[in-house]
Each structure stands twice: as structure tokens, then as C-alpha cells.
Amino acid sequence: MENKLASKVLNVIKQLAIWYLSIKMICFAIPKILFMQFRVLHYESFIPLAELSKYQHMWSFFGRSYNYNLFIGLMELLIGILIIFKRTRLIALLISLGVCLNIFILNIEFDIYFAIQHITLDLLITVILLLEYRKDLYKFFIELGGRIQSVDISEKNVLNKLKLLYILVLPVGYFIYAQSLKENYNNQLVGSYELKKFELNHTKINYSKGKYGSDPMLFLEHNNQIGLSINDSIYLGWYSITDDIFKAVFNPPANDFIRNITGTISNKSINGVFNDSLEVKIEFERLDEAKDYLNVLYTE
Structure with a gap:
């Protein structure tokens, strides 16, 4: 009796592990297929190679190729x-063993600490199920170079229909959500x-190059992060x-130069209010592919 109960409990745990791994793989696959996971921040692309963290280096490497993301996504x-x-x-x-082992090593070697525990669990589940x-x-x-012994792998028709419904609903539903x-x-x-220009109350403000880039720079990121690189600083x-x-709120690095901006935005300027009281006009010019490949990587 105890053996039967233990067997049922182990089978439930096994099924939960299978479905957990299935759901997780699908939910990680869709963002890669849509080229969403390895998005590189524009201001980070201007950090000199020697100053890049291992994490930024790996992330930018993976984010450079859509086809590689598509391949990994399809495998997952x-x-x-x-x-x-x-x-x-x-x-x-x-x-899964090959994919998880590869990601496990990458996460360790490139200091992606937040993901190590997740991939460790996936790898452990894969190995246990393979036993x-x-x-x-x-x-x-x-021994034989091939499996020749047949085993019963049939499943109830209703269960198979539910599984087919699952592989239709989750990938399609998560794709639509992503x-x-x-x-x-x-x-x-x-x-x-x-x-190109920074005016406060119709007076041009003199500024020098910032922390990133060879010129004063403005960065608008896909995750709604903004960066203003001027006067040897980066205002994020x-x-x-x-x-x-357009509304932006900044966290100044060392002084109170810029707190917020509200106004209208076009592809070349922002006109509005600076720090809740001053009229502001900021003019800028988008870099071409030769100066920043990211500017065209996600638009083609």
C-alpha cells in the first residue's frame, strides 16, 4: 500500500516537473523568436569594450543576431x-540537456547571477527525467547503437487532445501577449x-561631451529608460x-542639474518645460548605422 502511494506521489511530481519545464521553455522561446529578450541598451553600446561587464558583453553578443535568437527560441x-x-x-x-547545460555555463562564466538558480533547476529536472x-x-x-525494444507509450485519446489544446493555447497566447x-x-x-542644441528660456546652454560617446548624447531605450550624456556625466x-x-524623470548622479522634462516630442526635438519651471528646447540628430548599429537593428 505504501509502495503504491509513494509511486503515485512520485508520478505526480514527475508530471509537475514535465509541465513546469514545458511551460518555462515555451515562455522563454517566444521572446527570443520576437527578438525581445537580448535587447541591448543604446547607451551601453557606447561603453568601451574594456569597461564592459561580463554580463553586458555576453548580452550584446547574443543581441547582435536575430537569426541566432530565432534558432535558440525554436529549440526551446x-x-x-x-x-x-x-x-x-x-x-x-x-x-534540453544540451540547451540547459550551455546556458548554465554561460550564466556562471558571464556572472549572470540572477538566472543561475533558474537554469540550475531546469538542468536538474532534465537530468532527473533522463534517468x-x-x-x-x-x-x-x-551496446547496440540503437533502441530495438518496443515499449507501450500509448496515451488516452482525451489526454492527447488536451495536450494538443495546450500546445496550441500557450504558444499562441503567449505569442500574442509578447x-x-x-x-x-x-x-x-x-x-x-x-x-545638437539645449536651450532654457530661449538661452542656449553650453555643454560638453558626457560619460558615453564622443559627443553629447541622448539615449531613448526600449524599456522606457532615458539617458542624457553631457558634461562628463550620464543622467539616467x-x-x-x-x-x-513626452514626460521624463531623472535621477541626477551628483547634482540637481536636471530633474524632469515635460513637452512635445518629434524625431528631432523636445519642446516643453524643464524642472517644472523653465522653457526648454532640445534638438538632436539620430546616429546612422556606422556610428550605432543598434539604431537599425530592430527597425528593419
Whole structure:
């Protein structure tokens, strides 16, 4: 009796692990397919190579190629779909072993600490699930070069229909959700800009180059982060755009030079109010591909 109960408990845990891995793989696959996960911040692309952290270096490397993101995303999507069926579970687990082991090493070697615990769990689940096939794998790879013994892998028709519904609903539903997030990115406006003019109350403000870039720079990021690189500093904050009304709030690095900006925005200027009291006009020019490849990477 106790053995039967333990067997049922272990089977429930096994099924939960399978579905957990399936859902996670699908939900990580969709952002890669939509080229959303490895987005590089524009101001970070102006950091000299020697000053890049390991994390920034790896992230920018992966973010440079859409086709590589598409390949990894399709592999993860394949794992998420194949793992829920008995017939294809072993294929999914073998692919998962390679993918998870690769990501595990990358996260350790490039100091991506926030993701290590997640990929460790995925890798552990994959290895534990593979243990069920250890004898067949040994026979396939070591003894015979192929599995010749047939086993019963049939499933109830109703269960298969539910699984087919699942692989339709989750990938499609999550794709629609991720696409709706992506549509909030204004990739024609997001980018790196050279600062051309900064006026307060119709008086031109003199400024020098900032922390990043060879010229004074304005950075508008896809995650609604804004960066103003002037006077040997980088002023970072957050912005929003609603019906061409631009609002930005900054966190000054060492002084109170800039706190907020509110006004109208175009692809070349911002006109409005500076620090709640002064009229401001900021003119800027978008960098071409030769100066910042990110400005065209996500717009084509």
C-alpha cells in the first residue's frame, strides 16, 4: 500500500516537473523568436569594450543576431512541445540537456547571477527525467547503437487532445501577449542621438561631451529608460510618451542639474518645460548605422 502511494506521489511530481519545464521553455522561446529578450541598451553600446561587464558583453553578443535568437527560441519551443508526449519526451530531454547545460555555463562564466538558480533547476529536472531512460540510452549509444525494444507509450485519446489544446493555447497566447508588449516599443524613436542644441528660456546652454560617446548624447531605450550624456556625466531616468506628450524623470548622479522634462516630442526635438519651471528646447540628430548599429537593428 505504501509502495503504491509513494509511486503515485512520485508520478505526480514527475508530471509537475514535465509541465513546469514545458511551460518555462515555451515562455522563454517566444521572446527570443520576437527578438525581445537580448535587447541591448543604446547607451551601453557606447561603453568601451574594456569597461564592459561580463554580463553586458555576453548580452550584446547574443543581441547582435536575430537569426541566432530565432534558432535558440525554436529549440526551446520544440522542447516545450515535445516533452509533454511520451513518444517524443526523450528527444525533448536530450535537446534540453544540451540547451540547459550551455546556458548554465554561460550564466556562471558571464556572472549572470540572477538566472543561475533558474537554469540550475531546469538542468536538474532534465537530468532527473533522463534517468528513467538510462538503460535505453546505454543500450542505444554503447551496446547496440540503437533502441530495438518496443515499449507501450500509448496515451488516452482525451489526454492527447488536451495536450494538443495546450500546445496550441500557450504558444499562441503567449505569442500574442509578447507581441502586444513589443508593439509598445517605438523602434523608430528608440535609439541613440547626438545632442545638437539645449536651450532654457530661449538661452542656449553650453555643454560638453558626457560619460558615453564622443559627443553629447541622448539615449531613448526600449524599456522606457532615458539617458542624457553631457558634461562628463550620464543622467539616467525614465520616460513615457502619450499622444506625442513626452514626460521624463531623472535621477541626477551628483547634482540637481536636471530633474524632469515635460513637452512635445518629434524625431528631432523636445519642446516643453524643464524642472517644472523653465522653457526648454532640445534638438538632436539620430546616429546612422556606422556610428550605432543598434539604431537599425530592430527597425528593419
